[in-house]
Amino acid sequence: MPRVLLLFARTSYRADAFLLAARRLGVDVTAGSNHRQVLADLAPGSTLSVGVKDVDRSTATIVRFASDYPLAAIVAAEDDFTPLAAAASEALGLTHHPREAVRYARDKALMRKRLSAAGVSSPWFHVASLHDDPVGVASETVFPCVLKPLSLSASRGVIRADAPDEFVRAWYRIRGILEEIDVAGRSEGVAAEILIEAYLPGREVVVEGIVAGGELLTLAILDKPDPMEGPLFEETILVTPSRLPDGVQDDIVSFVRRCAAHLGLSDGPIHAELRVDADQVSLLEIGPRSIGGRCSAILRFDPEAALEELILRHALGMPFHGFVREGGAAGVMMLPIPRGGVLRQVGGLEAALEVPGIEGLEITITPGQTVVPLPEGNRYLGFLFARAETPDQVETALRVAHARMEVEVEPA
Amino acid sequence: MSNTTKAPVEFTDIAKEKVLGFLESDSDTRLAVRIHVASPSPLDPRYDITLIEHHEKSEEDVVFDDPGFEVVMNPESAKILDGARVDWIEALQESGFKVENPNLAPIGSKPLEGRLADRVQQAIDQYVNPGVAQHGGHVTLVEVRDNIVYLQMGGGCQGCGMASVTLSQGIDKILREQVPEITGIQDVTNHSAGDNPYITPEK
Numbered sequence: 001m002p003r004v005l006l007l008f009a010r011t012s013y014r015a016d017a018f019l020l021a022a023r024r025l026g027v028d029v030t031a032g033s034n035h036r037q038v039l040a041d042l043a044p045g046s047t048l049s050v051g052v053k054d055v056d057r058s059t060a061t062i063v064r065f066a067s068d069y070p071l072a073a074i075v076a077a078e079d080d081f082t083p084l085a086a087a088a089s090e091a092l093g094l095t096h097h098p099r100e101a102v103r104y105a106r107d108k109a110l111m112r113k114r115l116s117a118a119g120v121s122s123p124w125f126h127v128a129s130l131h132d133d134p135v136g137v138a139s140e141t142v143f144p145c146v147l148k149p150l151s152l153s154a155s156r157g158v159i160r161a162d163a164p165d166e167f168v169r170a171w172y173r174i175r176g177i178l179e180e181i182d183v184a185g186r187s188e189g190v191a192a193e194i195l196i197e198a199y200l201p202g203r204e205v206v207v208e209g210i211v212a213g214g215e216l217l218t219l220a221i222l223d224k225p226d227p228m229e230g231p232l233f234e235e236t237i238l239v240t241p242s243r244l245p246d247g248v249q250d251d252i253v254s255f256v257r258r259c260a261a262h263l264g265l266s267d268g269p270i271h272a273e274l275r276v277d278a279d280q281v282s283l284l285e286i287g288p289r290s291i292g293g294r295c296s297a298i299l300r301f302d303p304e305a306a307l308e309e310l311i312l313r314h315a316l317g318m319p320f321h322g323f324v325r326e327g328g329a330a331g332v333m334m335l336p337i338p339r340g341g342v343l344r345q346v347g348g349l350e351a352a353l354e355v356p357g358i359e360g361l362e363i364t365i366t367p368g369q370t371v372v373p374l375p376e377g378n379r380y381l382g383f384l385f386a387r388a389e390t391p392d393q394v395e396t397a398l399r400v401a402h403a404r405m406e407v408e409v410e411p412a
Numbered sequence: 413m414s415n416t417t418k419a420p421v422e423f424t425d426i427a428k429e430k431v432l433g434f435l436e437s438d439s440d441t442r443l444a445v446r447i448h449v450a451s452p453s454p455l456d457p458r459y460d461i462t463l464i465e466h467h468e469k470s471e472e473d474v475v476f477d478d479p480g481f482e483v484v485m486n487p488e489s490a491k492i493l494d495g496a497r498v499d500w501i502e503a504l505q506e507s508g509f510k511v512e513n514p515n516l517a518p519i520g521s522k523p524l525e526g527r528l529a530d531r532v533q534q535a536i537d538q539y540v541n542p543g544v545a546q547h548g549g550h551v552t553l554v555e556v557r558d559n560i561v562y563l564q565m566g567g568g569c570q571g572c573g574m575a576s577v578t579l580s581q582g583i584d585k586i587l588r589e590q591v592p593e594i595t596g597i598q599d600v601t602n603h604s605a606g607d608n609p610y611i612t613p614e615k
Contacts, residue, residue, distance in 0.1 A: 009614075010573070010574060010611055011573055011611055011612065011613050011614035012573065012574075012613060013573075013613045013615075015573070015574065015576055015577055016576045019576055019577065019580050019581075023580070029580070029581070030581075031577050031580075031581045033574075033577070035574060035611070037574075037577065037578065037581060037582055038543040038544055038546045038547055038578070038582070039539075039540065039543040039544070039578060039581075039582030039583065039585075039586060040582070042539055042543065042582065042585075042586050043581060043582050043585035043586055046581040046582065046585050047577070047581050047582070153615065154615040156615060292615065293615070362604075363604060364612070364613050365612060366571050366604075366606055366607055366608075366609060366612070367607065368607060368608075369612060378614045378615045379612065379613065379614050379615065380613075380615070
């Protein structure tokens with residue numbers, strides 16, 4: 001039976017979905033994580049302790065492991081582990097995006113440089129060190145702009161500034177976030193850098209796909225119906241299929257295909273976030289990974305398969321074409337944290353679940369825990385899932401159900 | 413042609429009274445009661461009890477009328493319901509029929525006994541719990557049924573973001589090695605009720 005090494009963080013939202021997918025495919029699994037399993041010694045081969053900071057060292061660990069437990073594929077469940085998955089796959093000759101392509105895609109500044117050099121229309125951008133003088137940097141910046149810390153993902157630390165004073169406030173706020181120990185310890189070298197780029201107006205969409213041998217297979221286009229105009233960019237609702245005209249959707253897919261090709265993303269999942277303003281499509285980012293959080297639960301395919309199963313099928317060289325997204329519309333709301341403090345309880349859950357179209361609700365923070373909203377926060381309160389005939393019905397169901405929920409947060 | 417048979421399902425007096433009341437309130441059409449096993453999972457057995465018109469019976473249905481009204485079941489449901497009892501419960505929040513079915517007794521309703529359960533318990537005590545205790549967790553054997561082990565995770569394991577990894581990559585491997593007759597392991601924990609998980613998911 002082939003063995004797949006699944007790489008995920010100890011705090012992963014995705015471990016369950018990937019483990020389930022592997023079980024459905026009947027493959028052996030080794031769970032690789034920066035968390036040493038307490039039962040590891042009693043179940044040799046089933047887990048592997050690897051970190052993300054020293055990729056070469058962790059790659060050597062995986063190569064040694066593979067001599068005892070041959071690996072057929074290495075799949076990273078989330079962004080932080082993609083450099084290691086790429087490096088170890090390269091060392092073992094396994095199917096994966098190349099290491100360099102992963103580096104280009106993950107580093108927002110490198111991505112911009114690479115795509116600009118290839119002639120892909122890109123917003124203006126420049127990179128500054130957080131050790132620079134923000135007033136000086138602001139004086140050289142055109143407004144409105146967006147400040148993005150290079151080492152964070154999922155809108156964390158991303159702030160829009162329309163004027164120099166807002167820019168300086170945003171700068172210090174981001175510096176505060178990056179000074180947190182957990183963040184600074186994640187990715188050496190880039191934690192103190194910040195990308196400053198033009199604010200791109202328009203509606204935001206997500207493209208989920210798998211690139212195989214350089215060919216993009218688009219699995220879904222998802223709309224973000226909430227206006228993402230800043231100053232913070234909290235992700236809330238995702239709905240698929242997209243309500244954009246077919247021609248615009250074709251342009252989006254074509255644009256993503258070009259970007260992936262220019263970055264060298266050739267074998268593995270991709271998750272692209274774009275802005276569409278009239279018929280102008282612009283890339284915000286393209287990650288060598290699949291959709292985050294628990295959002296993949298809305299993507300079901302026919303014949304019966306989950307997104308994770310398709311990703312594993314591709315990595316293992318199993319057939320994965322011929323799967324199409326199930327009919328109808330689906331959506332997810334990443335439940336926002338309304339304010340900082342201690343979560344006391346989330347009420348109205350039953351009432352939310354009774355809303356027609358709502359098919360699931362998962363609260364991922366337990367009462368008594370400290371909650372921190374964006375841009376500092378790094379957790380979702382939970383996820384609300386809906387399925388209906390049309391995207392409009394899905395969006396309405398999510399909003400009505402969310403309105404029935406009461407989140408009680410007390411000051412810390 | 414439906415198969416009329418001796419009553420495989422017993423109705424309590426109050427359940428009979430309720431059914432007859434429903435039938436009388438809709439006396440214009442000849443009605444029967446259909447019992448259907450909507451979910452045969454011992455984790456969450458569910459039954460549908462509905463009034464149907466006579467033309468809604470199918471030839472394969474198992475039919476009996478001992479309770480004083482006609483009861484209809486499809487063959488699969490009849491097999492699972494053999495020996496079951498239908499009761500009516502009145503509670504503050506809700507009222508309705510309740511099916512007590514010895515064939516689908518909810519997990520945890522049977523006492524832990526037998527050599528297999530003893531061996532699983534021993535493996536949990538000897539290998540699993542000392543390990544998960546390092547994270548303030550513990551694992552309780554709920555039942556072993558049809559060679560499937562049903563477990564509950566508590567303490568730091570309940571609601572832990574890595575619980576599924578501990579289960580599939582640790583507990584599962586250990587129990588299958590120690591007790592090879594096991595064919596499956598099911599976690600029946602209500603993880604959303606965990607108030608002190610060892611790890612909470614993050615972006």
